Amino acid sequence: MQFTIEQTLKEAKGSAIEMKNLTKRFGNFTAVDGLRLDIGWGEIFGLLGPNGAGKTTTVNMLSTLLDPTEGEATVAGHDVVKNANEVRKVIGLCPQQPAYFPYLTGRENIELFGQLFSLPSKLLNERIELLAKRVGMEDDIDRRASHYSGGMIRRVSTIMALIHNPSVALLDEPTVAMDPVSRRSVWDFIKELRSQDKTIILTTHYMEEAQELSDRVGIIDEGRLIELGPPQELIDKYEVEDLEEVFVLRTGKRLREGV
Amino acid sequence: MDSRRVLALVKKNMKKLVRDPGTLFLLVLFPVVLTTVFGFAFGGIGESGPQSFEIGLVNLDDSSVHPEWADGFMANLSEKDDIILVIYDDNETGQADLLQGGIDALIVIPNDFGDSCQSYWSSPFDGSSWTNTSIGLYLDSGSLIATIAVPSIVQQVFLSTLFGNAQISLEVPVDLTKPQFISANAFSQWDYMVPGMFAFSAIFITVIVAQSMTVERSEGLLRRMSTTPLTSSDYMLSQSISYMVVAILQVAMIFLTSYLIGYRPATGIAGIGFALMILAVFSLSCVGLGLIAATFSNSADGATGLAFMIAMPQMFLGTFMPLGGIADTIASMMPSKYVTDALTTLFLRGAAIVTPSIWIDLALVITASIAVVFAGILVFERWGRGK
Ligand SMILES: Nc1ncnc2c1ncn2[C@@H]1O[C@H](COP(=O)(O)OP(=O)(O)OP(=O)(O)O)[C@@H](O)[C@H]1O
Ligand SMILES: [Mg+2]
Numbered sequence: 029m030q031f032t033i034e035q036t037l038k039e040a041k042g043s044a045i046e047m048k049n050l051t052k053r054f055g056n057f058t059a060v061d062g063l064r065l066d067i068g069w070g071e072i073f074g075l076l077g078p079n080g081a082g083k084t085t086t087v088n089m090l091s092t093l094l095d096p097t098e099g100e101a102t103v104a105g106h107d108v109v110k111n112a113n114e115v116r117k118v119i120g121l122c123p124q125q126p127a128y129f130p131y132l133t134g135r136e137n138i139e140l141f142g143q144l145f146s147l148p149s150k151l152l153n154e155r156i157e158l159l160a161k162r163v164g165m166e167d168d169i170d171r172r173a174s175h176y177s178g179g180m181i182r183r184v185s186t187i188m189a190l191i192h193n194p195s196v197a198l199l200d201e202p203t204v205a206m207d208p209v210s211r212r213s214v215w216d217f218i219k220e221l222r223s224q225d226k227t228i229i230l231t232t233h234y235m236e237e238a239q240e241l242s243d244r245v246g247i248i249d250e251g252r253l254i255e256l257g258p259p260q261e262l263i264d265k266y267e268v269e270d271l272e273e274v275f276v277l278r279t280g281k282r283l284r285e286g287v
Numbered sequence: 288m289d290s291r292r293v294l295a296l297v298k299k300n301m302k303k304l305v306r307d308p309g310t311l312f313l314l315v316l317f318p319v320v321l322t323t324v325f326g327f328a329f330g331g332i333g334e335s336g337p338q339s340f341e342i343g344l345v346n347l348d349d350s351s352v353h354p355e356w357a358d359g360f361m362a363n364l365s366e367k368d369d370i371i372l373v374i375y376d377d378n379e380t381g382q383a384d385l386l387q388g389g390i391d392a393l394i395v396i397p398n399d400f401g402d403s404c405q406s407y408w409s410s411p412f413d414g415s416s417w418t419n420t421s422i423g424l425y426l427d428s429g430s431l432i433a434t435i436a437v438p439s440i441v442q443q444v445f446l447s448t449l450f451g452n453a454q455i456s457l458e459v460p461v462d463l464t465k466p467q468f469i470s471a472n473a474f475s476q477w478d479y480m481v482p483g484m485f486a487f488s489a490i491f492i493t494v495i496v497a498q499s500m501t502v503e504r505s506e507g508l509l510r511r512m513s514t515t516p517l518t519s520s521d522y523m524l525s526q527s528i529s530y531m532v533v534a535i536l537q538v539a540m541i542f543l544t545s546y547l548i549g550y551r552p553a554t555g556i557a558g559i560g561f562a563l564m565i566l567a568v569f570s571l572s573c574v575g576l577g578l579i580a581a582t583f584s585n586s587a588d589g590a591t592g593l594a595f596m597i598a599m600p601q602m603f604l605g606t607f608m609p610l611g612g613i614a615d616t617i618a619s620m621m622p623s624k625y626v627t628d629a630l631t632t633l634f635l636r637g638a639a640i641v642t643p644s645i646w647i648d649l650a651l652v653i654t655a656s657i658a659v660v661f662a663g664i665l666v667f668e669r670w671g672r673g674k
Binding site for chain 1: 302517
């Protein structure tokens with residue numbers, strides 16, 4: 029076995045994301061229930077689960093928006109509560125609900141977020157050009173955000189998440205409402221990030237997307253992790269055709285049994 | 288503090304100002320329109336000011352051997368129906384109040400007043416043995432009627448003090464100093480209103496802050512930005528700076544508009560610089576109130592309503608609305624009143640930039656604004672962020 033410098037560094041850095049008994053309760057309701065997960069550097073992790081499973085709540089805790097009720101989580105070794113400021117420097121968040129300034133253009137929105145991450149202006153401009161091209165927004169980047177279509181907003185929102193080349197990207201359903209071409213271009217882009225050793229948590233309801241991109245997926249249901257592993261392993265384990273069938277098999281029980 | 292982040296957010300706010308019609312109207316166009324309309328409506332000469340005068344009096348003769356003359360003079364003066372007498376202990380406080388518009392005129396009884404009156408009655412027909420003296424009279428040139436009416440009233444009261452009710456006009460040892468006007472222009476109602484326009488317009492900042500903060504919160508932008516290295520102090524700083532710029536812009540626009548329709552303030556560059564400064568500071572208190580309104584409202588519309596409610600007292604009690612009685616007392620608790628007072632002192636009375644009273648106003652406005660903006664930030668950070 030060969031030891032490259034990168035591998036050694038990677039190990040020295042520890043896990044990119046670590047969740048220990050991560051729990052979030054809203055009143056009596058438990059949205060995330062004792063998650064235990066270790067996500068490595070350079071890993072694309074697909075976070076799957078039915079509506080209301082607790083995916084966004086998990087992402088919100090990792091992005092310091094919500095404090096866990098119990099347990100803890102670290103991102104790049106920084107505790108999301110005690111070291112929130114450090115966490116904020118390394119993450120790039122693409123929220124499920126895109127947030128943007130409607131009176132600014134796409135470019136200005138992205139620029140602003142780049143500046144919040146202290147990107148030097150020359151690099152920032154280059155990155156905007158590059159990323160806009162990558163997701164096919166180069167012709168529309170200078171239009172007002174309020175005039176964008178749903179898919180355009182998503183694409184800009186994805187660029188806003190990745191403009192500062194974060195080492196950990198938290199992408200909460202980034203490709204919703206995108207046309208197949210745009211979606212593919214975002215997929216290519218995500219794969220490229222993996223090759224740069226970036227860690228990505230990707231939530232999605234498109235199983236073919238999760239299957240195509242993820243090194244591992246975790247399926248959560250009612251806040252609990254009920255399945256974990258590389259897509260192919262899960263497919264083999266349940267002897268089904270694809271990840272979608274695994275998903276239906278594991279989470280559709282209640283529906284099927286009519287409970 | 289990270290100046291680049293702050294600057295980026297200030298730029299964002301400025302773009303909103305220019306691109307969002309509602310914001311642009313409320314903060315820039317409305318003040319200009321209002322200035323124009325008021326300028327034409329109230330620009331004609333004529334005054335509908337109060338019909339009774341508040342006259343200040345300083346008695347420098349109260350320790351003389353003949354205090355009864357000064358006392359008599361004061362008693363006669365206060366018997367006049369249309370005069371409200373305000374007694375001051377010394378000349379300085381009286382002068383300061385006159386400059387602030389607190390009184391319409393100031394009378395100073397000289398320390399040899401009693402001696403002089405006495406010397407007259409000792410030998411009424413021997414002018415060479417009289418002790419000659421002068422009653423000091425200072426008039427607020429901003430009060431048109433006072434400048435006309437007060438000198439003759441004082442003259443009359445003095446004579447009746449010296450001679451009793453027998454109205455004989457003879458040569459007497461006491462004369463009135465030539466009234467000292469601070470400026471001798473005739474004023475229109477408009478001249479009284481302009482200083483109030485500035486604070487009035489700045490108050491709309493409260494509405495815009497409340498509105499835009501509520502929108503940024505409900506659109507998830509505050510949350511979104513809180514996942515970046517942006518600190519809340521940088522964010523708040525950017526808000527404060529943005530609206531200081533807006534306040535300065537407003538001063539420039541109102542000034543320019545009123546100048547174009549013929550307003551000429553009795554002050555120079557220094558006075559205008561002072562106006563920019565005091566309004567920039569005042570805008571902080573507006574930001575603070577806007578934050579408080581945003582904290583306690585759930586929607587942009589709710590925030591607009593609440594912000595107007597919060598801002599209203601300052602708009603009407605501290606600016607160009609004529610006040611009296613209880614309203615005056617309430618107004619004295621509004622920072623906008625001190626802004627308007629200082630600007631009136633400069634623009635209307637033409638006071639010099641070194642006049643202490645305007646610096647006291649500035650100090651009060653600084654203190655109040657910093658307190659309000661900090662209260663606003665604390666309240667918003669505690670309850671308004673909606674984490
Ligand atoms: N602030 C909150 N207060 C109360 N309940 C909440 C809150 N946020 C989320 N929940 C609840 O927590 C559960 C998990 O929500 P979450 O948004 O994490 O689901 P999700 O897996 O992202 O679903 P989706 O696929 O629809 O996006 C839901 O039942 C939701 O109603
Ligand atoms: Mg979700």
